[in-house]
Amino acid sequence: MGDPMADAASTRANLLAQPLQLPNGSVLKNRLAKSAMSEALGSYDNHVTPQLPRLYGRWAASGIGLLITGNVMIDRRALGEPGNIALEDESDLPLLQEWAQAATAQGAQIWMQLNHPGKQSPKGLNRYNLSPSAIPFRKDLTAFFDTPREATPAQIEDIIARFGHAAAIARKAGFSGVQIHGAHGYLVSQFLSPHHNQRSDEWGGSAEKRRRFVLAVFAEIRRQVGAGFPVGIKLNSADFQRGGFTEEESVATIQALAQAGIDLVEISGGTYETPVMTGAGDGKPAASTAAREAYFLEFAEKVRAAVATPLMVTGGFRSCDGMNAALRSGALDLVGLGRLLALDPDAPASLLRGADSRYHVRPISTGIKAVDRMALMEVSWYTRQLKRIANGHEPKPNESGLFALLGTMAASGWGTFRTRRLRAS
Numbered sequence: 001m002g003d004p005m006a007d008a009a010s011t012r013a014n015l016l017a018q019p020l021q022l023p024n025g026s027v028l029k030n031r032l033a034k035s036a037m038s039e040a041l042g043s044y045d046n047h048v049t050p051q052l053p054r055l056y057g058r059w060a061a062s063g064i065g066l067l068i069t070g071n072v073m074i075d076r077r078a079l080g081e082p083g084n085i086a087l088e089d090e091s092d093l094p095l096l097q098e099w100a101q102a103a104t105a106q107g108a109q110i111w112m113q114l115n116h117p118g119k120q121s122p123k124g125l126n127r128y129n130l131s132p133s134a135i136p137f138r139k140d141l142t143a144f145f146d147t148p149r150e151a152t153p154a155q156i157e158d159i160i161a162r163f164g165h166a167a168a169i170a171r172k173a174g175f176s177g178v179q180i181h182g183a184h185g186y187l188v189s190q191f192l193s194p195h196h197n198q199r200s201d202e203w204g205g206s207a208e209k210r211r212r213f214v215l216a217v218f219a220e221i222r223r224q225v226g227a228g229f230p231v232g233i234k235l236n237s238a239d240f241q242r243g244g245f246t247e248e249e250s251v252a253t254i255q256a257l258a259q260a261g262i263d264l265v266e267i268s269g270g271t272y273e274t275p276v277m278t279g280a281g282d283g284k285p286a287a288s289t290a291a292r293e294a295y296f297l298e299f300a301e302k303v304r305a306a307v308a309t310p311l312m313v314t315g316g317f318r319s320c321d322g323m324n325a326a327l328r329s330g331a332l333d334l335v336g337l338g339r340l341l342a343l344d345p346d347a348p349a350s351l352l353r354g355a356d357s358r359y360h361v362r363p364i365s366t367g368i369k370a371v372d373r374m375a376l377m378e379v380s381w382y383t384r385q386l387k388r389i390a391n392g393h394e395p396k397p398n399e400s401g402l403f404a405l406l407g408t409m410a411a412s413g414w415g416t417f418r419t420r421r422l423r424a425s
């Protein structure tokens, strides 16, 4: 039998269960947040399907405080992967409302992550891709990604307006907030990067000008959703790429967004060319960072010193103790969870009780070196688990990487698989 006094003390000490008040006055019921995971559950023509409310209803039932959707595209002509949702008009409003209701029925908030992939979209998916500048990919990736076209000033203005319009639709459908995807090498992140943005007009040429795009996206969203509606951003601590976005620029960007009134900043890192967001790639976290679980905690401490905006950190959290230690350090307000929630959608119920999930996030491999080197296995393996939950099944935490690979190929055909294999997030 357990010691009731000790149990009570440990429950009291479980910081995960504490509510958090956001700057707009709304309250998140606890410190656990699901970070965005692209569900790839859109229809073939990129509309919302009933699988999405089912998936989010399952997560909501776990008691989690905040659910951030997988990335939703703001332009049908600019998809990041097959199965994306694209949100351009109100044609999906009834299903969007169902999605928001399923997620919020137990008191959680749901924020829609809005994204434009820019150049980070596999060959053949879109007619062409736009980016701040026409910079080719790293040589070994050019087989999978085309060199983008440089966006014209009018195209940039159109994209900014689309971010605002999609946010207004999300609000109308009953979503609790939106998050700008400013991380992982997509368009917002491309504008911030001196490597990808080599413009000399008002959108590039200095760190201030490179941040004009994200600030314009935020201002337009705010204009279209009003003052009380939460608007957050997921931002890289750095791109971990030579000549890329640095920690100093990231802090300065967060300061500018904080001044403009952003409600929540989520910290991550990496791009397709340097996929450190899931702990992979050359920018692998140091052993000391891995021991503290969170990959980006040290950077969060720097941000904490610079702004008062609530902070969420995502990447590497696995245990109740690790999450509590991070919260206790004071560097963050919300613990972001990705892969653990695809393995165990009920994990928040355990964590809120002060216990760990029954399952462990483990490296996924097929045993075939050439395939594993392509870094494709993780994402398609986890996407399969999301699909299982969405279809009313339990995930298969022990499913073999090889089995998942064969299943994905059989289900989608080699063509789809090929387009998705380099997607890091």
Ligand SMILES: Cc1cc2nc3c(=O)[nH]c(=O)nc-3n(C[C@H](O)[C@H](O)[C@H](O)COP(=O)(O)O)c2cc1C
Binding pocket: 035, 036, 037, 038, 039, 069, 070, 071, 113, 181, 183, 184, 234, 268, 277, 278, 314, 315, 316, 317, 336, 337, 338, 339, 340, 378, 379, 380, 382, 383, 424, 425
């Ligand atoms: C299947 C899958 C899809 C993802 N899709 C997105 C996405 O749409 N947007 C995003 O910001 N991050 C995405 N990510 C990254 C996660 O939000 C998170 O940053 C990353 O998995 C690290 O957190 P973790 O260690 O808790 O998994 C994705 C990750 C996975 C595994």
